Amino acid sequence: MMNLIRILYKKEMLDASRDKRSVMAGLYYAIGAPIVMCLLFTVLLKQLSSPEALEITIENANGAPNLVRYLEGQDISHGESSGVKAITLVISEQYPVHMSEGKSAEVIIIADKSDNKLIKSVRRLEAALARYNSEVAGLRLISRGIDPSIMRAVSVQTQDQATPDSKGGMFLGIATLSIIIALFYSAMNLAIDTSAGERERNSLALLLSHPLSSTQIVLAKVAAIASYSMIGLVLVLVVSKFAYGMVPWEQLGFSINIDIMFILFCTLIGLPIALMSASLLVFVSFMAKSFKEAQSYVAFVLFVPIGLSMMTTYDIGTDYVQWIPIAAQQYAMIEVIKGNELPLLQVLLSSFSTLGLFAIFAALSSRMLKSEKVVFGL
Amino acid sequence: MIEVTELRKTIANVQALNGLSFKAENGKITGLLGPNGAGKTTCLRTVFGLLQADSGEAKIDDVNVAVDPMSAKQQLGLFPDPCGLYERLTPREYVQFFAQLSGMSVQDAKSATQNVLNKLQMNDIADRKCQGFSQGQRMKTALAQAIVHKPTNIILDEPTRGLDVMSTRILRDLLLMLKEQGHCVLFSSHVMQEVAALCDHVVVMVKGKVVAEGSPQELCDKTQKDSLEEAFITLIGSDEGLAA
Numbered sequence: 001m002m003n004l005i006r007i008l009y010k011k012e013m014l015d016a017s018r019d020k021r022s023v024m025a026g027l028y029y030a031i032g033a034p035i036v037m038c039l040l041f042t043v044l045l046k047q048l049s050s051p052e053a054l055e056i057t058i059e060n061a062n063g064a065p066n067l068v069r070y071l072e073g074q075d076i077s078h079g080e081s082s083g084v085k086a087i088t089l090v091i092s093e094q095y096p097v098h099m100s101e102g103k104s105a106e107v108i109i110i111a112d113k114s115d116n117k118l119i120k121s122v123r124r125l126e127a128a129l130a131r132y133n134s135e136v137a138g139l140r141l142i143s144r145g146i147d148p149s150i151m152r153a154v155s156v157q158t159q160d161q162a163t164p165d166s167k168g169g170m171f172l173g174i175a176t177l178s179i180i181i182a183l184f185y186s187a188m189n190l191a192i193d194t195s196a197g198e199r200e201r202n203s204l205a206l207l208l209s210h211p212l213s214s215t216q217i218v219l220a221k222v223a224a225i226a227s228y229s230m231i232g233l234v235l236v237l238v239v240s241k242f243a244y245g246m247v248p249w250e251q252l253g254f255s256i257n258i259d260i261m262f263i264l265f266c267t268l269i270g271l272p273i274a275l276m277s278a279s280l281l282v283f284v285s286f287m288a289k290s291f292k293e294a295q296s297y298v299a300f301v302l303f304v305p306i307g308l309s310m311m312t313t314y315d316i317g318t319d320y321v322q323w324i325p326i327a328a329q330q331y332a333m334i335e336v337i338k339g340n341e342l343p344l345l346q347v348l349l350s351s352f353s354t355l356g357l358f359a360i361f362a363a364l365s366s367r368m369l370k371s372e373k374v375v376f377g378l
Numbered sequence: 379m380i381e382v383t384e385l386r387k388t389i390a391n392v393q394a395l396n397g398l399s400f401k402a403e404n405g406k407i408t409g410l411l412g413p414n415g416a417g418k419t420t421c422l423r424t425v426f427g428l429l430q431a432d433s434g435e436a437k438i439d440d441v442n443v444a445v446d447p448m449s450a451k452q453q454l455g456l457f458p459d460p461c462g463l464y465e466r467l468t469p470r471e472y473v474q475f476f477a478q479l480s481g482m483s484v485q486d487a488k489s490a491t492q493n494v495l496n497k498l499q500m501n502d503i504a505d506r507k508c509q510g511f512s513q514g515q516r517m518k519t520a521l522a523q524a525i526v527h528k529p530t531n532i533i534l535d536e537p538t539r540g541l542d543v544m545s546t547r548i549l550r551d552l553l554l555m556l557k558e559q560g561h562c563v564l565f566s567s568h569v570m571q572e573v574a575a576l577c578d579h580v581v582v583m584v585k586g587k588v589v590a591e592g593s594p595q596e597l598c599d600k601t602q603k604d605s606l607e608e609a610f611i612t613l614i615g616s617d618e619g620l621a622a
Contacts (some may be wrong), residue, residue, distance in 0.1 A: 007478045011467075018466035018507070206462035206523075209426040210479045211451040372429045 004212050008220030012194060016224060022189040023228065029185040030235040033178045038243035041171055045248060047117060054121050055079025056087040063095045067107070067132060074128045085121050087111040102140060168254040169334075173313030175244065175256050176333045179236050180309055180326060183270055184277045184302050186232020187225045191281035194221050195365075196294035199286075199377055204369075214369035218282060218362050225278035226271075233270045237263045256337060265336055269329045269347060272354040276325065277305070279361035286368050289377045322346055325354040379404050379562050380531055384434035385424060387417075387586075394420040395431065396586035402564040402579070404530065407557050409577035410566040413614055417586040418566035419459060422535050425564075426456055438531055452481065457524040457565075459535035461516050465509040469500060469519040472508065473526050480527040487526075494522045498548060513540030521549065525556065532556060534565035538572050550576060570607040580606075584614045 016023055058078040061068050071077065088110040092098075098105040107129065111122045138148035198204045207217060241258040249255035284301050288294035308327040311317060312334070322331040322343070328350030332343055368374045380402040387395040394417045402408035412418050423429045425436045427447040436443045441450040464472055470491055477487035495504045498518050503511070508519060517540055524532055538546055553576055556563050567573050573580055574594045581591045590597060590613045594606045601609040 004479065007475065011464075011471075011475045014471065015464055015466050201462065201465070202458070202460040203462035203464060205423075205428055206456065206458050206476075207479075209428055209451060209454070209456045209458070210476065211448050211481065212479060213448075375428060 001216065004216050005220045005223070008212075008217060009223050012220055012224035013227065016190050016194070016228065019190075019193065022193065026186045026189045026228065027232055027235060030182045030232040031239055033182065034236060034240040034243040037175060037178050037240075038247050040174075041244075041247045044171075053077070054124060055081060055084040056089055056121075056125065057084065058089045058091070060091040060093070060095070063091045063093070064099070064105075064107070067091070070132045070135075071125075071128055074131075076125060076128055085111075085118060086115070087118065087122060087125060089125065168249075168256065169315070170313065171254075172256060172334045172337055173315075173330075175240065176330050176337070177306075177309045177313050179233070179240065179266060179333070180270075180273065180330050181306060182232045182236035183229045183273050184281075184305055186235075187228040187274075187278060188281060188298055188302070190228050191221075191225045191278060192285050192291065192294045192298060194224065195282045195285035196288055196291045199375065200291050205375055208369065208375060213366075215362070215366040217369060218279075218366040221282055222275060222278040222358075222362055222365075225281060226274040229274035229277060230267070230270065233274065234263070234267060237266055258337075262333075262336060266333060269332065269351060272351045272358065273326060273329060275358040276354045276361070279358045279365065283361045283365045283368070286365055286374055323349065325350045325357060329354075379437075379439055380408075380425060380533070380564050381437045381440075382421065382425065382434065383437075385421065385431045385436065386433045387420060387424060387429060387431050389420065389429075394586055395424065395434075397434070398583065398586055398588060399434075400581045400588055400591060402531075402562050404562045405557060405560045406578040407553055407563045407565070407576050408579045408581060409573040410564065410581050410583065411568065411573055411610060412566075412583040413568065416583050418583065419535055420586075421583070422533055422564075422566060425533060426454055427451060453530040455524040455527065455529035455532040457520050457532070457534040457537055459539070461520040463508045463511070463516055463519055466507055468505045468507055469522065470495065470504045472519060473522045476523045477526045480529070482527055490526050490528075491522075494526045497552065498522050514542050514545045517541055518545060518548075521552070525552070529561075531562045531564070534563070536567055537565055538567060538569050546572075570605070570610060574606040582610060582613050589613050 054076045056076060056078065058068060058071075061078055068078070090108040090110065092106040092108070095105045095107065109122065109125060109129075111118055113119060113122060134151070137151065141148045141151065198207070208214065237258065241263070244256045244258060247256070280301065281298055284297045285294040288297050305326045308321065308324060309330050311321045312327045312330045318331070321327045323346060328343075328346045332347045335341070335343055381400075383399045385395045385398040386393075396417075398417070398421055400408075400410075410418050410421065420429060424431050425438070425443065427436075427443045427450065430444060438450045439453050443450045464475075467475070473494060474487045474491040477490050478484065482490060495501055498521065500515075500518055500522065503515055508516065511519070517537070521534075521537065524534065537549060541549060550572075553563055553565075557578075578593060579591065580594055580597055582589050582597070590600065592600065594609075597609045597613070598604065598606060601612040603609040603612060
């Protein structure tokens with residue numbers, strides 16, 4: 001039994017290694033994804049973190065020297081350089097008069113609030129103006145003998161509990177998503193070729209007319225596909241290690257650091273997923289009647305793991321989703337990267353259910369190979 | 379020995395086999411002759427267990443294929459139509475792979491592969507990938523695969539298609555040698571010359587049924603024709619004869 005599986009497995013691996021182009025096409029994902037992610041993160045980080053000094057256009061600055069000085073203290077100043085933001089602060093003509101008379105002095109912010117890149121800077125300017133407003137108002141109250149705290153019915157204090165690593169939640173989600181997806185994508189071509197392709201080339205019937213069981217054939221194919229999935233996984237982890245090392249994480253104060261322990265951990269929890277994904281791909285490919293049909297079905301089916309992974313990434317129903325295969329493993333990867341305790345129970349349970357799915361898909365595929373309709377694509 | 383009794387099989391509303399019975403003895407070459415669509419391939423596929431008959435049974439060396447497929451297939455070599463080559467493997471790898479699947483050890487499979495490659499004069503293409511092979515080269519590779527493990531029973535589905543004269547001669551000699559060694563050879567064909575030259579026993583089938591059997595000479599005598607071709611056309615009725 002095992003001997004035949006070994007012979008079949010060796011042949012599948014040899015056959016696949018000869019089909020360099022389609023195998024490489026699968027592995028390009030593993031090499032490309034981390035590099036694309038690295039570029040994406042770099043751009044995202046730049047957009048999220050506005051630089052410390054904010055340069056805007058201030059019109060009629062002479063009308064409000066105190067306000068301008070206050071804003072400069074908050075690193076907001078009038079600028080003419082290329083880095084100046086499209087925000088204009090107009091100080092009205094009557095500002096000095098109204099200010100000295102104790103009336104409301106008008107300032108106008110002109111900016112496009114639909115521009116996402118600008119919104120953070122506009123909020124910052126608004127907040128600075130609001131603080132200046134309450135400061136001046138406080139002084140006026142004091143000069144009239146009134147405690148300025150009367151104006152503060154509620155004193156809001158926010159304590160930011162975000163640790164640097166937890167701030168990167170979404171980045172972590174996307175990074176781990178791209179790692180898990182590699183397991184599914186790297187061997188997709190091979191899976192279709194070795195099942196639907198084998199049938200189309202008429203070698204499946206020949207194989208089945210030899211003294212071996214359909215279970216042996218399916219297990220050998222799944223093992224070969226899973227091997228390529230694992231190659232994809234290790235590749236994506238190694239490339240990620242270097243790619244994420246080049247992202248300027250310090251701008252947000254956290255980092256995704258992929259060390260050798262994490263790579264080993266991922267390889268370990270990736271193995272059941274690889275087996276499950278391989279058996280799923282084989283099952284779907286045999287269900288289709290032709291190579292092209294199989295390609296379409298496989299593309300559909302891959303939405304399921306991506307969906308599960310997305311739910312973890314965007315923290316949707318995490319309490320339940322973290323127990324489901326794939327999502328659970330990704331959740332565990334995120335926890336390990338964050339340096340939190342490993343959710344051992346989830347990892348074990350989901351790994352077992354992943355292996356259970358592998359057994360189910362393998363059994364279904366092997367049963368399908370006993371059907372003449374499937375073997376001859378009738 | 380291959381024996382089928384009362385095989386019936388319907389595929390998609392077509393009665394492909396309709397009570398087919400015949401026997402292929404050891405040490406004899408049995409030809410399955412019939413026009414296109416007579417059910418030859420369906421019959422052979424049923425014999426090696428890829429199709430399940432609706433009723434009736436197929437036995438290889440007295441083992442019912444449907445009951446114990448593993449031991450039935452153990453003594454079977456198959457030359458299928460189409461060939462089912464692995465394009466990215468070389469004939470040597472291909473033949474050795476199937477030899478091992480039939481239960482040979484690595485060493486035995488290696489030497490058996492070399493033997494059969496010599497026998498079929500394939501050494502010049504033995505280590506080239508099958509991709510781009512001519513029809514004849516493909517047929518030879520498939521043939522090598524069928525006989526590498528020296529099975530008692532060898533089934534060939536249209537083995538002469540696409541072979542050049544030299545290869546046809548090699549195939550003919552090979553089949554005669556297998557017969558000499560006491561193997562049971564069953565092949566389907568619609569090439570009369572081949573069947574006439576090789577077969578000890580001819581089974582003529584039409585629409586899933588045996589219409590006549592016997593040696594080529596017996597068939598000629600029975601129909602009072604000079605050639606097997608004429609006899610064949612008389613046996614199957616002229617309409618199907620044209621289709622062949």
